[in-house]
Amino acid sequence: MHLSSRRRAPLVGALALSLVAAVSAAVGTVEAASANLPTPHSASRGPAGAAKTRPIKVRVDHRLFGVHDANLTSLSRPTTGSIRLWDAGVTWQAMQPHPGQIDFSRLDTIVADAWANHTEVTLVTAMTPTWAAAPENTFTDGTEAPNPDDFAAYVGAVMDRYKNYDGSGRPGIANYQVWNEANIGTFWNGTPQQMADLVKTEYDVRAAHDPSVKLIGPAQVSRLSYQRIWTRDFYRLSATGGLPVWKYLDAISLNLYPVETYPTSSGGTRFGTPEDSMALLASVRAYLAKDGVPASMPIWNTEVNYGMGRGTASVPISDAAQIANVMRTYLLNAAQGVGRVEWYAYDMGQLPSGGTLGNTLLTDPSNRAAGLLTPAGASLARIESWMNGTLVGTATQRPCATDTKGTYTCVIRYATGVGRVYWNPYRQANVRLVTSARKRVDEFGAVTSVKGGQKLRVGYMPVLVRSTK
Numbered sequence: 167m168h169l170s171s172r173r174r175a176p177l178v179g180a181l182a183l184s185l186v187a188a189v190s191a192a193v194g195t196v197e198a199a200s201a202n203l204p205t206p207h208s209a210s211r212g213p214a215g216a217a218k219t220r221p222i223k224v225r226v227d228h229r230l231f232g233v234h235d236a237n238l239t240s241l242s243r244p245t246t247g248s249i250r251l252w253d254a255g256v257t258w259q260a261m262q263p264h265p266g267q268i269d270f271s272r273l274d275t276i277v278a279d280a281w282a283n284h285t286e287v288t289l290v291t292a293m294t295p296t297w298a299a300a301p302e303n304t305f306t307d308g309t310e311a312p313n314p315d316d317f318a319a320y321v322g323a324v325m326d327r328y329k330n331y332d333g334s335g336r337p338g339i340a341n342y343q344v345w346n347e348a349n350i351g352t353f354w355n356g357t358p359q360q361m362a363d364l365v366k367t368e369y370d371v372r373a374a375h376d377p378s379v380k381l382i383g384p385a386q387v388s389r390l391s392y393q394r395i396w397t398r399d400f401y402r403l404s405a406t407g408g409l410p411v412w413k414y415l416d417a418i419s420l421n422l423y424p425v426e427t428y429p430t431s432s433g434g435t436r437f438g439t440p441e442d443s444m445a446l447l448a449s450v451r452a453y454l455a456k457d458g459v460p461a462s463m464p465i466w467n468t469e470v471n472y473g474m475g476r477g478t479a480s481v482p483i484s485d486a487a488q489i490a491n492v493m494r495t496y497l498l499n500a501a502q503g504v505g506r507v508e509w510y511a512y513d514m515g516q517l518p519s520g521g522t523l524g525n526t527l528l529t530d531p532s533n534r535a536a537g538l539l540t541p542a543g544a545s546l547a548r549i550e551s552w553m554n555g556t557l558v559g560t561a562t563q564r565p566c567a568t569d570t571k572g573t574y575t576c577v578i579r580y581a582t583g584v585g586r587v588y589w590n591p592y593r594q595a596n597v598r599l600v601t602s603a604r605k606r607v608d609e610f611g612a613v614t615s616v617k618g619g620q621k622l623r624v625g626y627m628p629v630l631v632r633s634t635k
Contacts, residue, residue: 222559232508239537257293288341311356325375345384349396366405398453426475471524479521488542501566
């Protein structure tokens, strides 16, 4: 996504309400953090039937906490577990505007900074240089399908440069993503079949140049019905070689922006929330399941923010609402087994007309190059510290379950003790604390004592309660 990419339709009415209702039914299996797939993905990935006999658990990986950051200020902070390189000056078009030599200078700087900060890198291999477009294409803005041989040569050169980075035996770029937002014309005007074949091309390049890296599917926007249908139809396709597209990938990529506002039962509207984003995830998973994509197929949330439905400046929301959006986003995605959440964007700047595309800002947009944290930006470190353990569900429910009043409880097991994070996104509610509850921690880290068994009033802001068990 970038400033020119906001071709978004408005509110989707009844569909939006049905998606909100669907979130509690979302299913999926957590990604094995260290899995690499040098051969086509198999439907047997993951322990069959494990959820029927043991509680569903998610060990939270530091790499879950990802961002986009053109100014790279996030790469000086230890909380940045991963970075997705988009709007960072390293598209194929930017690195190789003419046939021949590739300009690696910008990418070298980013990879070096990320490596020093122990931050995993995902490079989006997208945007076709004019010279590399397939002959039948008429677009000249980078959205056209490339000549497969030119694309393969470019990707192979990048993989060769960053494999065995600095003699470490590990790649400097851990993940390669085939394209960005392939289901909207802002970024792709080739056919779905051409994109499927491009996946197979990059899969073959990976096998020949650096089998240790992961291959991530083309990012796809999910907020509107036609976009989710495109995703469904795409993963039905077989690429050149005869296998379904998903079998050539290590993860499916979704950009899970909800629409800007949703209707309420009282006839008004409310802003989109992380819970709406998870309803979109549930909807896409249901489509994929019907087409035979296994529930164990990893999914990454490669772009997310809120209030980005109009293509112009979003309506501002309070600092408290922004903090809650950040904390609930990472909790809910982890609970649903999503492998990466890459916030768009760490350094979101002001639009020329004023305001920002998203309503939840991690750094001050009036001085984006400085990377000065907002309260929401500071809350990213807070929620990462809260989640430094294992999220635990039941044998039939994923972690972060809701009760009949819509109140969420996320159970997190630590090396010593247990944490429970509570919130209700749309109303005030009471929860009964476990008898071993001892401490309450708010969104700023302030700690107060609580008595086990007492009632606690909660609202949209997550609160952590620590207990001995």
